[in-house]
Amino acid sequence: MFKFLCININFFYFAIASLIMQIGIGLTQVAVYGHLARIDASPLYFTLAFSLATIPGLFSSQIGSYLSKKVNIIFLCVAIQLLGAFSLFLPILGINNNQIILLLFAEFISAFIAGFIYPISQIYIKRVFTDKNYLPLASKLDVYLFSINIIIGTFIGTLLYAYFNTENYLLINSLAYVISSFIYVIAYFTKKNISIKNLIITENFSFNKNNRFLNRRILFLKNFSIEQKYPFLILIYLPIATTPSISLLPTIGNKYGSNILILGINLTPALLFILAKTIGQIIGPMLIKNYMFEKFYNNKSVFIKCNFLFLLMYLVIYFIDNIYISIILIISAHIFSNIVFSLGMFATQRTFKIDEISDVSAKQYQISTFSMAIISLMSGFLVKYIPYYVLIFIPFIIIYLLLFFQENTAKSLILNKRKNSIDKVD
Template sequence: MLKSLFRSLRRHRWLRLLSAGFIASSIGTGLTFVIVFGELLRLNAPSSALAIAYALATVPGLAGSFLGEKLLVYRSPFFILILGELIGFCGLAIPIVGIAHNSVILLQFAELLAAFSIGMTLPAMELVFKRGLSEDELSTAASVETVIFASNTLFGIGLGSFLYGHFKAINILMLDGASYCVSIFLIVLAYFSFKGCVDYAVPEASKKVKWMTLTIEQRFALLTLPSLALVGVPAMALLPSLASGSSNGRSAAATLPLLFARSLGQLLGPFLLSPDRFGTYSKDGRVIFILLAAFLACYLSLPLVDYLWLSLFLVFVAHLFSNLVLALGWYAILSNFTEEFIASAIARSYRWNVVTASSVSLGAGVIADHYGASYALAILSGGGLLLAAFVMLRLRKLSPAVNEFSSS
């Protein structure tokens, strides 16, 4: 997979520029995440304020995805990508003012516009990949997206955790602003280098993806990422609590190494799979189930181990499995929907994913407070795995009827 990625990056200058641009802004967003929650803790904000801040760092993407999908009917995808980064850049004014005035309320809303811009740009990014890459290179797009996703934690939050406390919070936010400027510059260069297709709007995109007209493969593609959220989000939300149960009170010292192990697994996961396997595995419910079950097994083992190095290994391996599912999910959407419907498809899957992640993370916190992190993980992630398995099995049974209906 790594060889395929480098080959595509060498072949497409626009892909190199676009990837570098979004990696830069993803790192900057990670920096801001650390600053916002660090400042909230410094101001002794209540747990409810932290929960609201976390929700506002993701949920606004729902509204953004609706706008991004709609704008593609009238504007080119590169216009939307640049507009999204500009909105994220302007959104930095909220945490800057919040820090200057020690305002918990403003800090709660600090990442609202950044989350909105992520949701808005995602359909446009998928459309660019669909237009600019051949069918054989779609697995490369899935890998690029997972690298961008992992960069937020591996480099952004990691660097932010190192810098916070050594430099003024405002100065670190300026680094995020600089990352947005770099990103916008690189996206503009990518636009002028884009040779895959003429950059134009998609009037046909106003035809929404309709569930009853989808083939079984298209339905499965839309449900893969929400299935990952069902199983994975409770585990990630409970990671510090699970680690504290296995490290004899060393949870604070273990937090950064565990985040690093998680991000390293997320980064390397997609590269374990050969590109010619993506097409087969992305349609195979058994493979997805095995990967999700292996992920859950690693997390369920965390409270049972007493050594930090073993906890790090389990978290690393778990996220190798989880991001294989993530890459297969992205690939499935890119490969199963035509250019006219790719924006609507990815926007719908993203919205389901955000709603699922927000719901189960809240549920994980409530159950963990009453019954402990291990029980919360078993109930929510275990229940999510069983629900995902049921849906996959149900789709397999419906396969002949669904495909006959969708082709009529």
């Protein structure tokens, strides 16, 4: 890993810039929810904050994908960082004038930037990791960057929130955007040709402008080949299968009380569970050897087994009353989920071409984000009527059936093609 980063120092700068940006976003989320809790805001504002943390990314990821074909992608990164830095002065103004809506605008900015950057970062990764032997490393690095952001931005940010006011957190995020933009510039000058706009458009790809709007934007999946469908769907199926368990985790944490003293630090169960999730997310990719990515990325049984074990861990957590065992189980569960996540990142980068990756990753981001938002809201509502241990398995069973029918359909198509080719020969 270190040897690769030394050779590709431009990617090192790009990764650091992305990490600083993500840490700033994590601090903003802590600041917004912390301030709402501090002023005892109406539940409506918490719901709005949740919506603003997800919905903007659905649109901004498409904008980022589109602009990557028109503008140098590093210039896009720098522009959106500077826009974010200056935009955060509106939420600060809102705090000083008791305008909660303006404070919530900080969540809108963070979600918009995260969605905008996602397809661009996938293009950059695809261009840097041209050697397929290094794609497993790219998948692991993506997970590590995400996990470090949670540890620093969310976990440590939550611990320190009691000692800082909300304005300071937003100012830190604004500064993070500015620093990030400068490091993106350094990455650009280190290797300029990596960041050129996405000029080439594949003629037969499903997002081609010649296709009708319906096929291009809504029914695009039917235009994928058999080999492309599952790699595209892994990163969509995974959040669908795991979201009910994760979204309902706070309800499990409530049975352990509001605060727990561990190693002299007063922590909430929710914060401990966030840390446990992050530890599992970091360990998961470490357990996969590089040769295993090529072997397992298209293996549906690995997806099924890992997700089943994930749900099994969460099922046990529901029935036990020991927080230490619960933490170990959460770590274990997220080891399995992030093995699948790493394989999904690898599958996407390996299967799709460089001119396809921005549209593909934008679609993955949009569908998975929308699915998580809807499923988490539905889970919160349905848990009143359906037992937890039944509810968390419903998406998994649906996905299992989809994979089963998809596999049978694929086999039928292959057999028909072989039969037709034999008939032609005869």
